[in-house]
Amino acid sequence: MKPLHDTATHTGGHAGDGVETILPLAVLVLLAAGYLVLAARRRKEPLGWSSWRTASFLTGTGLLALALTPALSPFPAGDFRGHMYQHLLIGMYAPLALVLSAPVTLALRSLPRRHGRIIGRALRSPPIRVLAHPVTALILNLGGLTLLYFTPLYTLTTQSQTLHHLVHLHFLAAGYLFAYAIAGPDPAPHRPTVPARLVILGVAIAGHAVLAQLLYAGLFIRVPVPVAELRGAGDMMYYTGDIAELLLALALITTWRPQRIDARTHGAAQHT
Template sequence: MTGHGTHPGHAGTGGGLLPVLLPALVLLACSGLHLYLVGRARHRNPEPVRSRWRAVSLTAGLALLAVALLPPLAPFAHRDFRGHMAQHLLVGMYAPLALVLGAPVTLLLRNLRPGHGRRLTAVLHSRPVRVVAHPLSALLLATGSLVPLYFTPLYDSLTAHPAGHWLLHVHFLLSGCLFAYVVAGPDPAPGRPGVPARLWLLGCAIAVHAVVSQLMYGGFFTHVHAPVAQVRGGAELMYYGGDIAELLLAAALVTTWRPERRPRPVAAAA
């Protein structure tokens, strides 16, 4: 089923200043906390070059979230599916990549006391976290969720209510961060596969994005109540914008990859 000719107003088109103030305050608080942690970490353990680039990357990720969640894009996204797809790309692909390249876990560990750092490390190595951070889990959450979202009535159901609309943003952000972390994150990841497996994972994501966007453009099985022109425009954004984001993720994988150090064989005594 293709997009319909009428587009019901998405939740959140009204509501006064709250839909603007709330994300703005949250992003400002995150920016302030980030600057505080960066300054404190540099004072305790200077790491000028690498930490500077990581700080820039994390700041860029917060800025991309601000572009996605604040005017003028946010009001446009409530009334036009193309705006929603632009938000989807920024919140779910571009901002997560920048945030993950900022190495937030490493920054947090540099600011924690040794005992608290060991507890956090134990949590990161726990079985539930390993299951969630498994490459297949990351792929299903970040990319596989597109199928039920756009090919069932789920999208219209979620965007019909303010809570569902924000739940969608949270899902895009968290799943996008998880996928970027598994593929190319500089933070330590227990059980992270080798480069060939991560390239295969990225290739699967590229293929799913391509198929979903092409089906959406052709109007096959799509359950989005929006004019056909908007659905096709959103599909084009997903196709080309997703390709660019995934190329950036592949580049990040190459730049953050470090070869495994294997112990040198000990020469036998003569």
């Protein structure tokens, strides 16, 4: 395998400071404050609002803040392992925490009924049904990673802050869609059965494992960084990514409510 060498432009695209750090953090603070206000109002109602969901939302926004603050990264600026650290937080851990906080349910309970009906119709619309399907989310997830690491796209992100932020946005959106499609507590009309979602999750786990091994081996990869960084990132994606996917599987299983048919009712129905 050819040794990979760092590029001079690698540090510049991923350092990120000043307004490019402050603005996303300010947005996260506003989102967290808005969620807290709505959750506090719902807690005064008879149905209440789960403090676990509130904690989950704050965890999700906290993980995003951690990923988007370069000074808090355990890796030096420009280190490819720092990129993988960000990817795991933005694309896997934070989305799962945000999805489990059920923000759509909170919005539906907080908005006027006419606005809630608009959201309900949007969730049942064909475009949203296709976009929120687990297979679509899986393609966006694995497809995005494949384009990033097997084409010159990663190098381009180190040269363009705008493209770098767009990739982060894709990680977050694709990760949120996948977690929502697999195990989200929010309404999801026409969601596949739990066994089907478990199969799709298994495909995702296998796909991430293959990508991680290719990264570690440097096979077909278009990421010009030192071998040690590439292998460290591959290890991180393989092991830490597995933990995130196991947490997603756990979330799915805990929401599984198998339909049970009462034998006496079924027998009576056969004799009518």
